[in-house]
Amino acid sequence: xxxxxxxxxxxxxxxxxxxxxxxxxxxxxxxxxxxxxxxxxxxxxxxxxxxxxxxxxxxxxxxxxxxxxxxxxxxxxxxxxxxxxxxxxxxxxxxxxxxxxxxxxxxxxxxxxxxxxxxxxxxxxxxxxxxxxxxxxxxxxxxxxxxxxxxxxxxxxxxxxxxxxxxxxxxxxxxxxxxxxxxxxxxxxxxxxxxxxxxxxxxxxxxxxxxxxxxxxxxxxxxxxxxxxxxxxxxxxxxxxxxxxxxxxxxxxxxxxxxxxxxxxxxxxxxxxxxxxxxxxxxxxxxxxxxxxxxxxxxxxxxxxxxxxxxxxxxxxxxxxxx
Ligand SMILES: CC(C)(COP(=O)(O)OP(=O)(O)OC[C@H]1O[C@@H](n2cnc3c(N)ncnc32)[C@H](O)[C@@H]1OP(=O)(O)O)[C@@H](O)C(=O)NCCC(=O)NCCS
Numbered sequence: 327x328x329x330x331x332x333x334x335x336x337x338x339x340x341x342x343x344x345x346x347x348x349x350x351x352x353x354x355x356x357x358x359x360x361x362x363x364x365x366x367x368x369x370x371x372x373x374x375x376x377x378x379x380x381x382x383x384x385x386x387x388x389x390x391x392x393x394x395x396x397x398x399x400x401x402x403x404x405x406x407x408x409x410x411x412x413x414x415x416x417x418x419x420x421x422x423x424x425x426x427x428x429x430x431x432x433x434x435x436x437x438x439x440x441x442x443x444x445x446x447x448x449x450x451x452x453x454x455x456x457x458x459x460x461x462x463x464x465x466x467x468x469x470x471x472x473x474x475x476x477x478x479x480x481x482x483x484x485x486x487x488x489x490x491x492x493x494x495x496x497x498x499x500x501x502x503x504x505x506x507x508x509x510x511x512x513x514x515x516x517x518x519x520x521x522x523x524x525x526x527x528x529x530x531x532x533x534x535x536x537x538x539x540x541x542x543x544x545x546x547x548x549x550x551x552x553x554x555x556x557x558x559x560x561x562x563x564x565x566x567x568x569x570x571x572x573x574x575x576x577x578x579x580x581x582x583x584x585x586x587x588x589x590x591x592x593x594x595x596x597x598x599x600x601x602x603x604x605x606x607x608x609x610x611x612x613x614x615x616x617x618x619x620x621x622x623x624x625x626x627x628x629x630x631x632x633x634x635x636x637x638x639x640x641x642x643x644x645x646x647x648x649x
Contacts, residue, residue, distance in 0.1 A: 329498035329506030330446075330453040330461070332649060333395060336388025337489040337617035338381050339370040339604070346482070353478040360482050365580020369485025369605030371470045377411045378488070379420040382466030385488035385613070386421055389462065392620075393492040400492070401430030402458035404449050406441025406465045406609035408638070409472060410434055413528040421464065430458065438522075439576050439637025440512070441465055441609030446491070446633075446645050447510035453495040464490040465609035472524055474536040483578070484537070485605030489613025502563055505628070505648045511558045512643035518547065522638040548582050548636045553589040555644040556634055560590075563646065565630075567591030572625050576635030577601035577611040586634070598624065608637065625649050 345368045346357035360366055372381065382405055390397055405418035418432035437444040442465040449461040466488035473481045498504030521543045526535020552575070560566055567590040575583050577600050587597050598619045600611070607614060612633050619625045627649055634644035 327498050327500040328454045328456065328495045329504050330450045330493040331496045331506040332491050332647060333494045334389045334391070334393025334492040335490070335613065335617045335620045336385050336390070336392050337487065337614045338384035338388065339487045339614070340372040340376060340381060342371050342373060343368050344371050349482055352475060353481060355478045355482055363581070364483060365602050366483065366605045367602050370487055372468045372486040378407055378409050378466045378468045379411045379417045379424070381468070381486065381488040382407070382417060382464045382490070383421050383424045385466065385490040386425065386462050386464055388617070389490040389492045395460070395492060397425040397427050399460050400425070400427055400462050402449060402452055402461035403427070403432035404445040404461065404463050405432070405434045406437065406445040406463070407434055407467055408436060408438045408441065408608060409468045417466065437514070437637060437641040438639065439578065439606070439608045439611070440635040440641040440643050441637070442612045443510070443633060443635045443643040443645055444512050444641065445609070446507065447512050447643065449493055450507045450510055453493055456495070459495050461493045462490055463493060464488065465611070465613045467608040467610045469537070469608055472534060472537050479541060480537055480539055483606050485607050487604055487607040487610045487614050489610050489617050491613055491616065508646045508648055509559050509562055510643065510645040511555050512641070513555060514639045514641040516639060518640040521547070521640070545579070545582060547640060548578070549585045549589065551636050551640065551642045552586045552634050555642050556590055556632065559632065559644050559646050569630060570596060570632045571629035572596060572598055572619060572631045574598045574612055574615045574619065574631055574633045577604060577615060578606045
């Protein structure tokens with residue numbers, strides 16, 4: 327049985343850091359309010375002219391270097407992003423071209439903050455069916471470009487960044503002892519569109535628009551839906567929170583992360599947290615956190631890593647990976 331094994335992981339954050347204190351000079355907020363409600367202390371913001379494909383490319387190169395693989399070995403690129411460089415062509419094809427790849431397929435996938443989980447689930451299906459041999463799954467975002475910097479309820483929450491993993495199809499025994507992606511669960515429910523959305527688009531307003539959100543409502547749904555999707559993983563595998571070596575959740579809000587971990591019986595010292603330094607980088611948040619914990623030696627080969635996310639749509643999902 328073919329498994330999608332993580333061969334490498336990399337990330338990139340724009341140089342410029344924006345602190346809460348800096349934001350407090352622009353809108354009516356405070357470091358204390360932001361830290362208490364979200365756990366966020368700072369976020370990175372892309373430079374003028376620094377696009378999603380540029381930062382996604384840097385993360386992809388770092389992941390390939392970590393894997394010790396050449397770009398020519400990649401025959402599938404999935405870029406999860408809600409902030410593409412252009413309406414078309416896909417950001418993925420720009421990264422493909424920069425990597426010098428002319429074979430295989432590259433496309434963008436839009437599931438907002440759940441994008442990386444959806445991208446991983448998609449690439450896993452291609453690899454396990456034999457339709458592709460090696461994939462780059464990239465989460466890359468420049469949310470700073472779709473924020474209303476006058477709206478204190480949203481502009482303090484998000485940041486820019488990119489992360490990537492290299493997946494390779496390898497034979498496994500078909501058990502939970504295999505390395506690679508073991509389970510994926512993805513869901514969506516479009517009835518919740520108005521809770522979290524961008525008020526523009528090529529096909530409607532002909533503008534890009536700004537992010538709008540009913541924060542309290544999103545918070546309420548997030549904890550319930552995230553716990554629910556992980557319970558599917560647990561019931562399918564017979565595992566529980568105590569079996570998870572590393573929980574790498576979407577990094578939207580420290581309170582959502584803690585509440586979800588508590589609901590799932592995962593102790594806080596097994597949770598990878600980056601939201602304090604990155605803010606919510608949407609589809610990039612999980613691969614950024616994976617890359618950090620992989621680089622600093624927390625995540626070791628053979629360990630069980632659980633990822634989950636929820637985003638606009640709503641979309642939500644989870645995946646279990648043996649590293
Ligand atoms: C956004 C969020 C931090 C707000 O926290 P909250 O405890 O729900 O706060 P509320 O929205 O009830 O707002 C409380 C008050 O703080 C105010 N407020 C909002 N943003 C503020 C800010 N940046 N600074 C200071 N005050 C702020 C509100 O105006 C409100 O004031 P009011 O009571 O006078 O009307 C929280 O709802 C949240 O994290 N939601 C999920 C968001 C998310 O993760 N989205 C992405 C999912 S992928």
